[in-house]
Amino acid sequence: MAPTIFLTGGTGYIGGSVLHALVTAHPEYDITVLLRKTPEAFTSAYPNVKIVQGNYDSAETLAEHAKQADVVVHNGDSDHEPSLNALISGLLSKSTKSHLLHLSGTGIISDWASPEHLGTRNPKVYSDVDDIAAIAALPDHALHRNTEKILFQTAASMVRKLESRSFYGPGAGPGNTQSAFTRFFIADATTLAGNRVFYTGAGTNTRFWVHISDLTSLYVRVVEAALADAPTFSGPGKYPGYYFASTQEHAHVDVARAIGEVLVTKGVIADAEPVEVGLDVVDRMAQHPSFSQFGRYMYAANARTRAVRAEKAFGYAGRAEGLLASQEVEVVAALGR
Numbered sequence: 035m036a037p038t039i040f041l042t043g044g045t046g047y048i049g050g051s052v053l054h055a056l057v058t059a060h061p062e063y064d065i066t067v068l069l070r071k072t073p074e075a076f077t078s079a080y081p082n083v084k085i086v087q088g089n090y091d092s093a094e095t096l097a098e099h100a101k102q103a104d105v106v107v108h109n110g111d112s113d114h115e116p117s118l119n120a121l122i123s124g125l126l127s128k129s130t131k132s133h134l135l136h137l138s139g140t141g142i143i144s145d146w147a148s149p150e151h152l153g154t155r156n157p158k159v160y161s162d163v164d165d166i167a168a169i170a171a172l173p174d175h176a177l178h179r180n181t182e183k184i185l186f187q188t189a190a191s192m193v194r195k196l197e198s199r200s201f202y203g204p205g206a207g208p209g210n211t212q213s214a215f216t217r218f219f220i221a222d223a224t225t226l227a228g229n230r231v232f233y234t235g236a237g238t239n240t241r242f243w244v245h246i247s248d249l250t251s252l253y254v255r256v257v258e259a260a261l262a263d264a265p266t267f268s269g270p271g272k273y274p275g276y277y278f279a280s281t282q283e284h285a286h287v288d289v290a291r292a293i294g295e296v297l298v299t300k301g302v303i304a305d306a307e308p309v310e311v312g313l314d315v316v317d318r319m320a321q322h323p324s325f326s327q328f329g330r331y332m333y334a335a336n337a338r339t340r341a342v343r344a345e346k347a348f349g350y351a352g353r354a355e356g357l358l359a360s361q362e363v364e365v366v367a368a369l370g371r
C-alpha cells in the first residue's frame with residue numbers, strides 16, 4: 035500500500051513548498067491536505083492530492099485524518115495548540131507506529147528578551163544535538179514555547195520536528211510563495227528609517243538562514259526516514275527527532291546592505307549604505323498583532339543554530355544560492371516588480 039501523508043498549511047510559503055517537494059519526489063505517496071480554502075489551480079496542479087476542508091480548530095477532522103496517516107506534516111501556524119493536540123491525539127489513538135513533523139521556528143532560541151546582545155553578535159550557537167537538553171528546558175517566554183512544550187512532552191520517538199526561522203527563496207506551492215523578512219524590512223526601511231536600509235547597535239547581531247529548497251529537501255529526507263522507520267541519528271538526550279535546518283548565517287548589517295544595493299538599482303532608495311537607528315525606532319517596526327517586540331526580534335536579536343543532526347543523519351548541507359546573492363529575487367518578490 036502507498037504510504038499515507040496528511041499535510042496541513044499546503045497553501046502557505048513553507049507548507050506549500052513542502053507539499054510540492056513531496057509530490058514531486060514521491061508521486062506514489064497517498065497525500066491528503068487540510069485546506070480552509072482551495073486555490074483555483076490546486077486540483078489541476080495536484081490532481082492526485084486529496085483535499086479535506088477544515089481549519090486548525092476542526093479538532094475531530096484533524097484527529098481522524100492523523101489517525102489514518104503514516105506521517106503527519108503540520109505547517110502553517112507553529113503556535114496553534116489545539117491543532118497540535120488534535121493531531122497528536124489522532125496519532126496516539128492508533129496501534130501502529132506513525133510520525134509527526136511539526137514546523138516550529140528558531141524564535142525559540144532567539145535572544146530578543148535580553149538587552150545583552152541586541153545589535154551585537156551573541157557568541158552562543160545552538161546545536162540540535164549538544165544543546166537539546168537546554169532547548170527542552172527553555173523558559174515560557176521563548177517564542178513557540180507553548181507548542182514546543184507539548185512536543186517535548188509527547189512520545190519523543192514519534193515526534194520529528196523541523197525548526198527554522200529565516201527562510202528565503204521563492205516558494206513552490208500553490209498559494210503564498212514569499213517569505214516575510216525582506217517584505218517587512220523594505221516596508222520599515224522606506225518609512226520609519228527614512229528611506230535608508232538600517233541596523234541598530236553595531237549591526238552585528240546574527241541569525242541563521244536557509245533557502246526554502248534546501249529546507250524542503252530536508253523534509254523529503256525526514257519523511258522518507260520516518261516511513262522506512264530508519265534509525266535516525268540520535269545524539270545525546272532524549273529527543274532524536276529535533277532538527278534545525280540552518281545552512282548559513284549572516285550579520286544583520288550585511289543583509290541590510292545586500293537588500294539596499296538592490297533597492298538602489300530599483301530606484302526605491304538612493305543610498306545602499308545602512309544607517310544606524312535606535313532601539314526605540316526598531317521597537318516601532320514590524321508591527322505584529324500578538325508580539326509587541328517583533329521589531330527587535332527581527333532586526334536586533336541573534337538566532338544562531340547549527341543543523342548538526344541533519345548533517346550527521348543525511349549529509350544535509352546548503353546547496354541553493356546563498357542569502358546575500360539571492361537578494362535580487364527576494365527584493366523583486368517583495369516589491370512585486
Ligand SMILES: NC(=O)c1ccc[n+]([C@@H]2O[C@H](COP(=O)([O-])OP(=O)(O)OC[C@H]3O[C@@H](n4cnc5c(N)ncnc54)[C@H](OP(=O)(O)O)[C@@H]3O)[C@@H](O)[C@H]2O)c1
Binds near residue numbers: 200210
Ligand atoms: N516564513 C518563515 O520564514 C518562517 C520561519 C520559521 C517559522 N515560521 C512559522 O511557520 C508557520 C508558517 O509560515 P509560512 O511562512 O509558511 O506562513 P504562510 O505562508 O502564511 O502560510 C500559512 C499556511 O497555514 C494555513 N493556516 C494558517 N492558519 C490556519 C488555520 N487556522 N486553519 C487552517 N489553515 C491555516 C494557511 O492557510 P490559508 O491559505 O487558508 O490562509 C496557509 O496554508 C508560521 O507559524 C510561522 O511563524 C515561518
